[in-house]
Amino acid sequence: MIKALHGLARAEQIAARRDEIVRDLKKETGRPVIGYLCCFAPPEIISAAGAIPYRITGRPGDTMAEADAYMEPYGCSYVRNILAQAVKGRLDFLDGLVISHSCDMIQRLYGIWTYYRPLPYSRLFNVPHQVSPWAQRFFKRELVFFQESLEQFTGATVTPEDLSRAVALSNRNRALIRELYRLRKENPPLIKGSEMLTLLLAGGVLPAEEFAKLLAETAAEVKNRTPAGPPAPRVLVWGSLLDDSTFYRLIEEAGGHVVADDTCIGFRVWEKDIPLRDDIYEGLKDHYFLNFQCPRTDRGPGVRRFDYILERAREYNADGVVGYIISFCDPHKFDYPDLRDFLRQSDLPVQLIDDNYSFTPAEAIKTRLQAFIELLK
Amino acid sequence: MSSEMSRARRHLETTRKMKDMLPRFFARMFERRFSNEPLAWCMVGVPPELLKAFDLLWEWPENFGTLCASRLVAPRFIEVAEGDGYSQELCSYVTNTMGYCKLFKESGEAPPESPLPGGMGNPAMLLGSGFVCEPRWKWFQSIATRFIDVPVYSSDPLAPPWDIDPHNPRIEAHYKELLRDDLHGQVAFLEKQTGKKLDPDLLREIIIRSHTALAYWRDTLALRKAVPSPMGSTDYFSAIIPQMYMVGEEEAVEFYREMYHEVKARVDNKIGITGEEKYRLIWFGLPPWFNLGIFNYLEDLGAVFALESTYNVGDWFEVDDLNDPLEVIVQRTWQRCVKMHDYGAETMPELCNPAVFGGFSGSRLLEEAVRDYSLDGAVMHLTRSCRAVSFGEVHTKNRLAEMGIPSLIFESDMADPRLWSDSQIKTRLHAFLETVDKSKKERR
Ligand code: SF4
Ligand code: SF4
Numbered sequence: 001m002i003k004a005l006h007g008l009a010r011a012e013q014i015a016a017r018r019d020e021i022v023r024d025l026k027k028e029t030g031r032p033v034i035g036y037l038c039c040f041a042p043p044e045i046i047s048a049a050g051a052i053p054y055r056i057t058g059r060p061g062d063t064m065a066e067a068d069a070y071m072e073p074y075g076c077s078y079v080r081n082i083l084a085q086a087v088k089g090r091l092d093f094l095d096g097l098v099i100s101h102s103c104d105m106i107q108r109l110y111g112i113w114t115y116y117r118p119l120p121y122s123r124l125f126n127v128p129h130q131v132s133p134w135a136q137r138f139f140k141r142e143l144v145f146f147q148e149s150l151e152q153f154t155g156a157t158v159t160p161e162d163l164s165r166a167v168a169l170s171n172r173n174r175a176l177i178r179e180l181y182r183l184r185k186e187n188p189p190l191i192k193g194s195e196m197l198t199l200l201l202a203g204g205v206l207p208a209e210e211f212a213k214l215l216a217e218t219a220a221e222v223k224n225r226t227p228a229g230p231p232a233p234r235v236l237v238w239g240s241l242l243d244d245s246t247f248y249r250l251i252e253e254a255g256g257h258v259v260a261d262d263t264c265i266g267f268r269v270w271e272k273d274i275p276l277r278d279d280i281y282e283g284l285k286d287h288y289f290l291n292f293q294c295p296r297t298d299r300g301p302g303v304r305r306f307d308y309i310l311e312r313a314r315e316y317n318a319d320g321v322v323g324y325i326i327s328f329c330d331p332h333k334f335d336y337p338d339l340r341d342f343l344r345q346s347d348l349p350v351q352l353i354d355d356n357y358s359f360t361p362a363e364a365i366k367t368r369l370q371a372f373i374e375l376l377k
Numbered sequence: 378m379s380s381e382m383s384r385a386r387r388h389l390e391t392t393r394k395m396k397d398m399l400p401r402f403f404a405r406m407f408e409r410r411f412s413n414e415p416l417a418w419c420m421v422g423v424p425p426e427l428l429k430a431f432d433l434l435w436e437w438p439e440n441f442g443t444l445c446a447s448r449l450v451a452p453r454f455i456e457v458a459e460g461d462g463y464s465q466e467l468c469s470y471v472t473n474t475m476g477y478c479k480l481f482k483e484s485g486e487a488p489p490e491s492p493l494p495g496g497m498g499n500p501a502m503l504l505g506s507g508f509v510c511e512p513r514w515k516w517f518q519s520i521a522t523r524f525i526d527v528p529v530y531s532s533d534p535l536a537p538p539w540d541i542d543p544h545n546p547r548i549e550a551h552y553k554e555l556l557r558d559d560l561h562g563q564v565a566f567l568e569k570q571t572g573k574k575l576d577p578d579l580l581r582e583i584i585i586r587s588h589t590a591l592a593y594w595r596d597t598l599a600l601r602k603a604v605p606s607p608m609g610s611t612d613y614f615s616a617i618i619p620q621m622y623m624v625g626e627e628e629a630v631e632f633y634r635e636m637y638h639e640v641k642a643r644v645d646n647k648i649g650i651t652g653e654e655k656y657r658l659i660w661f662g663l664p665p666w667f668n669l670g671i672f673n674y675l676e677d678l679g680a681v682f683a684l685e686s687t688y689n690v691g692d693w694f695e696v697d698d699l700n701d702p703l704e705v706i707v708q709r710t711w712q713r714c715v716k717m718h719d720y721g722a723e724t725m726p727e728l729c730n731p732a733v734f735g736g737f738s739g740s741r742l743l744e745e746a747v748r749d750y751s752l753d754g755a756v757m758h759l760t761r762s763c764r765a766v767s768f769g770e771v772h773t774k775n776r777l778a779e780m781g782i783p784s785l786i787f788e789s790d791m792a793d794p795r796l797w798s799d800s801q802i803k804t805r806l807h808a809f810l811e812t813v814d815k816s817k818k819e820r821r
Contacts, residue, residue, distance in 0.1 A: 072771055074466075074761050074788075101535075104511040108768045111539055115772070124538035129507045129514050134558030135533060141551050298507075298514050301521030301529050328466050328764065334515030337462035338522050354464075 007221035014202035032095035040100035041125035044166040049150035055204030057243040061358035076105040077357040096121030169208035176215035193258025194248035233376035239324035254369035260316035295331040323352040381799035383670025385611035391636040415501040422508025425624040430580040442470030446666035446792035448492040469792035478524035505531035510765030530566040580702040583625030593633035605649025655679030662758035663791035754813040755784040785809040
């Protein structure tokens, strides 16, 4: 059925049935599925080692009580939600797991998950918080350790050529994604924020070549669109992880357009190409450690660390910024006051939405978003 | 609220004597502050020996948090921070500091009224550390961004996760290189900020005194295996202060030596801290600094804590080669990490020095503790605003249950007394002691 669909309709089906699709893929190819969380451990290495990378997502609003026997109630509800999925057996198609040490919560999830629900393969990808020369050297070594552990698991030998090939494939998708993002500069944008996120979520389960097809189809489809409706306020969404398009849809229903983002599954990893250098690991390090902006990494004091957000907001003509923060998300909660002041000084209004990874009560969230969007008009 | 909170009653002469010793120390420190000698704010994880070797003055905002908490003034600062946009979910030591800093800045750099006369001073630099938790990355970054614009160095220790073998030479080299380079980075920063060169001979001397003090501390903790328990948690939690402020000083060595001998004499003479010692417990997590009297409350019910999971500074390392004193610091950090690892630090894979904070989740360490300290139960403080230390308690509870040891997890906070609900907590503690009683009888 999915094959019969095209472009966005296909992306939506894929995003809604990610687990089923990866199960099929596993059966067809006989390759193991390696789930990953966060963006530091390159999925390109997973592919090059002959496994299927699968971006693990939670189920916002789903019960988390199953996590209580293993994890404290005070903790990022996204992390608790993922653990609950694992406990409920909903992720039992995974042959392996790689979690990068982004924040404390994710790192604790690794220990608890692998202790109580061990998988045939698991790896914590350790990431320093500084970007000092020695931290960069550590990151590069960690890339090699990660690759070796995968080779051991899959039995494959990964050559630099294999890696370059995987990187070239994902860079092609980066180019296609940038093209789609450019269509959001129109007013109104030719592709909605919720549609873009759906597409990226579908990409989290597809092999790179398949994803490229989907992106190309979608680009062709949306380029033919005639701009729908009158221009409306344009927002950039900043904050904790969003792996469900509900929040963007709430903004859209409130009368705004999501035209740019700075969250985990968004422009962050796709914005720039992975540099293809003689030393492929140097390129991966630059991309996944240096260039990739996440508040968990220490970029020193001062507000210059937010310049890229302002640049992005200007580039996409955003009228305001919506912050989305999941409860107990330390990295974002710490940055919020500094960022808020910085954006206000740059004449960009900010609205913060605190949530427990459930987008409820939806009406209350929508009312606050509506008031903000009114203000932007 | 305040009527429910009570200050700690200490059991040891030595810890009671801190009342005279510390003011003397602080008076000296303030004198130097007034003559504008450079002051660093620092975090646990920054080797104080290094600061001492640079003859710096230093202050611990974390400790300031505990002090504000114990005098019940933390909410005043925390509320200022909340008004600034800092969430109540964030570490209350941090929000306490943020509120303080905001008032400090708004008043033109006059210290706001606080339990520390003269306040935390005007720092010339901030020395952070990502050791233990994430908020530490953001904490000094935000202070320097919003309030006090001075240079920051954040050190970056990492440790291998629980399922990676630290005995593998490649892994050891991988991590040690990071620890070493980071420490050298810290030294380069200090040299630049102070305009002084590190004197390795001086650092070595300081380390020797520091380690001598820590060895007494470690041996004192081992004496707590004795029944009846010779000292209590109120002694324990106050006795960490000399090592924080007076590291490398003869007076600190003297303090820990005296403490050791006092506790030893109590063990030899079977002197306990409560009438009938009915239950021997272990404490997990940070204490509620605003209500340390809760420990005495439990002692009056016959329940003593023989061990605490946090602040075990100084345990578990044995560095003999003192030739290169910086290498000593690298070695001891690594040794603690390997030691904890060998105990199976499954839910605390990342803490570089799990010996300091909450590291008791290592299963084999739990077994040892239960056996050697004759434990009957565990009380775990789930601090809402410090997940770094309290995460792992559910797991630890599960592991203890397998050994037939009951645990109670109760929720509150280390510095924010607004999260303490006295009657509810006490009801639960009473019910828990009944459970301990039952399980103790069943185990007999
Ligand atoms: S939402 Fe925040 S706390 Fe949760 S995993 Fe992501 S960064 Fe960590
Ligand atoms: S370990 Fe806990 S109390 Fe200490 S700074 Fe981190 S969050 Fe705060």
